[in-house]
Amino acid sequence: MYEDAGKPRIGDDTCELGVRFAGHRINVDVIVDASGNVVMDGGGMSVFPSIVPADLKRIPKRLIPLRFANRIPGAIGDDDMKIWTMGAGPFVSEPVSATLTLNVTGRSHGLICPAHAMSLTDLQTELARTQPDWAVEEP
Numbered sequence: 001m002y003e004d005a006g007k008p009r010i011g012d013d014t015c016e017l018g019v020r021f022a023g024h025r026i027n028v029d030v031i032v033d034a035s036g037n038v039v040m041d042g043g044g045m046s047v048f049p050s051i052v053p054a055d056l057k058r059i060p061k062r063l064i065p066l067r068f069a070n071r072i073p074g075a076i077g078d079d080d081m082k083i084w085t086m087g088a089g090p091f092v093s094e095p096v097s098a099t100l101t102l103n104v105t106g107r108s109h110g111l112i113c114p115a116h117a118m119s120l121t122d123l124q125t126e127l128a129r130t131q132p133d134w135a136v137e138e139p
Contacts, residue, residue: 003082010128018124019045032120042103044113049091058108085137099126
Protein backbone atom coordinates (compact mmCIF):
# COMPACT_ATOMS: atom_id res chain seq x y z
CA MET A 1 0.00 0.00 0.00
CA TYR A 2 1.01 3.59 -0.39
CA GLU A 3 2.13 5.51 2.67
CA ASP A 4 0.63 8.62 4.22
CA ALA A 5 2.37 10.10 7.27
CA GLY A 6 3.93 6.77 8.26
CA LYS A 7 0.75 4.70 7.89
CA PRO A 8 -1.13 3.14 4.97
CA ARG A 9 -2.92 5.67 2.78
CA ILE A 10 -6.68 5.44 3.28
CA GLY A 11 -8.70 5.36 0.08
CA ASP A 12 -10.63 3.34 -2.44
CA ASP A 13 -8.00 2.92 -5.11
CA THR A 14 -5.52 0.14 -5.80
CA CYS A 15 -2.89 -0.19 -3.06
CA GLU A 16 -4.78 1.89 -0.53
CA LEU A 17 -6.38 0.93 2.78
CA GLY A 18 -9.96 0.40 1.66
CA VAL A 19 -12.03 -1.41 -0.96
CA ARG A 20 -12.84 -0.72 -4.61
CA PHE A 21 -16.47 -0.81 -5.68
CA ALA A 22 -18.52 -0.70 -8.90
CA GLY A 23 -17.20 1.88 -11.32
CA HIS A 24 -13.56 1.45 -10.33
CA ARG A 25 -11.27 1.45 -13.35
CA ILE A 26 -9.46 -1.82 -12.54
CA ASN A 27 -11.11 -4.35 -10.24
CA VAL A 28 -14.00 -4.42 -7.83
CA ASP A 29 -13.44 -5.72 -4.29
CA VAL A 30 -17.04 -5.54 -3.07
CA ILE A 31 -20.49 -5.36 -4.58
CA VAL A 32 -22.92 -2.80 -3.21
CA ASP A 33 -26.69 -3.34 -3.36
CA ALA A 34 -29.32 -0.73 -4.27
CA SER A 35 -29.56 0.34 -0.60
CA GLY A 36 -25.83 1.10 -0.40
CA ASN A 37 -25.00 -2.00 1.65
CA VAL A 38 -22.11 -4.30 0.92
CA VAL A 39 -23.27 -7.66 -0.42
CA MET A 40 -22.16 -10.33 2.06
CA ASP A 41 -20.49 -12.60 -0.50
CA GLY A 42 -17.00 -12.81 1.02
CA GLY A 43 -15.62 -9.84 -0.92
CA GLY A 44 -13.25 -7.40 0.74
CA MET A 45 -9.76 -5.93 0.83
CA SER A 46 -7.07 -8.35 -0.36
CA VAL A 47 -4.31 -9.36 2.04
CA PHE A 48 -1.51 -11.90 1.93
CA PRO A 49 -0.14 -14.18 4.65
CA SER A 50 3.38 -12.88 5.29
CA ILE A 51 6.55 -11.46 3.86
CA VAL A 52 8.54 -14.69 4.03
CA PRO A 53 10.05 -15.49 0.60
CA ALA A 54 7.74 -18.45 -0.05
CA ASP A 55 4.67 -16.21 0.41
CA LEU A 56 6.13 -13.24 -1.46
CA LYS A 57 6.65 -15.45 -4.52
CA ARG A 58 2.86 -15.90 -4.73
CA ILE A 59 1.93 -12.20 -4.42
CA PRO A 60 1.21 -10.41 -7.71
CA LYS A 61 4.50 -8.82 -8.73
CA ARG A 62 2.81 -5.47 -9.44
CA LEU A 63 2.26 -5.19 -5.66
CA ILE A 64 5.94 -5.67 -4.79
CA PRO A 65 8.04 -2.52 -5.20
CA LEU A 66 10.66 -2.67 -7.93
CA ARG A 67 13.39 -1.88 -5.36
CA PHE A 68 13.04 -5.50 -4.18
CA ALA A 69 13.59 -7.04 -7.63
CA ASN A 70 17.07 -8.24 -6.59
CA ARG A 71 15.45 -10.31 -3.79
CA ILE A 72 12.03 -11.02 -5.30
CA PRO A 73 12.41 -11.85 -8.99
CA GLY A 74 9.79 -10.19 -11.15
CA ALA A 75 8.93 -7.37 -8.71
CA ILE A 76 7.60 -4.48 -10.82
CA GLY A 77 5.53 -2.40 -8.37
CA ASP A 78 5.77 1.32 -7.82
CA ASP A 79 8.73 2.17 -5.58
CA ASP A 80 6.53 4.59 -3.64
CA MET A 81 4.60 1.60 -2.23
CA LYS A 82 5.49 -0.12 1.03
CA ILE A 83 4.85 -3.65 2.24
CA TRP A 84 2.67 -3.55 5.34
CA THR A 85 1.79 -6.16 7.94
CA MET A 86 -0.97 -6.32 10.53
CA GLY A 87 -0.87 -8.85 13.32
CA ALA A 88 1.39 -11.81 13.83
CA GLY A 89 -1.02 -14.68 14.33
CA PRO A 90 -1.77 -17.58 12.02
CA PHE A 91 -3.30 -16.80 8.61
CA VAL A 92 -6.72 -18.31 9.27
CA SER A 93 -10.30 -17.16 8.78
CA GLU A 94 -11.27 -15.38 11.99
CA PRO A 95 -12.44 -12.00 13.29
CA VAL A 96 -10.05 -9.07 12.86
CA SER A 97 -12.28 -6.84 15.00
CA ALA A 98 -15.91 -6.71 16.09
CA THR A 99 -16.81 -5.42 12.61
CA LEU A 100 -14.27 -7.06 10.29
CA THR A 101 -13.27 -10.63 9.59
CA LEU A 102 -10.43 -12.30 7.69
CA ASN A 103 -11.74 -14.66 5.00
CA VAL A 104 -8.83 -16.84 3.86
CA THR A 105 -9.48 -17.77 0.23
CA GLY A 106 -6.34 -19.83 -0.40
CA ARG A 107 -2.85 -20.58 0.82
CA SER A 108 -1.58 -17.20 -0.31
CA HIS A 109 -4.60 -14.88 -0.25
CA GLY A 110 -7.31 -13.60 2.03
CA LEU A 111 -9.87 -10.82 2.22
CA ILE A 112 -10.70 -8.50 5.08
CA CYS A 113 -14.51 -8.44 4.89
CA PRO A 114 -17.42 -7.02 6.86
CA ALA A 115 -18.32 -9.28 9.78
CA HIS A 116 -21.98 -8.32 9.47
CA ALA A 117 -24.22 -6.33 7.14
CA MET A 118 -23.03 -2.74 6.73
CA SER A 119 -22.97 0.09 4.24
CA LEU A 120 -20.04 0.72 1.95
CA THR A 121 -19.32 3.91 3.89
CA ASP A 122 -19.23 1.96 7.15
CA LEU A 123 -16.92 -0.69 5.66
CA GLN A 124 -14.51 1.98 4.44
CA THR A 125 -14.62 3.60 7.90
CA GLU A 126 -13.96 0.29 9.66
CA LEU A 127 -11.01 -0.48 7.36
CA ALA A 128 -9.65 3.03 7.99
CA ARG A 129 -9.86 2.40 11.75
CA THR A 130 -7.29 -0.38 11.31
CA GLN A 131 -4.72 2.15 10.05
CA PRO A 132 -2.82 2.36 13.38
CA ASP A 133 -2.49 -1.46 13.41
CA TRP A 134 -0.41 -1.64 10.22
CA ALA A 135 3.40 -1.44 10.20
CA VAL A 136 5.94 -1.39 7.38
CA GLU A 137 7.75 -4.71 7.25
CA GLU A 138 9.78 -5.13 4.14
CA PRO A 139 12.03 -8.00 3.10
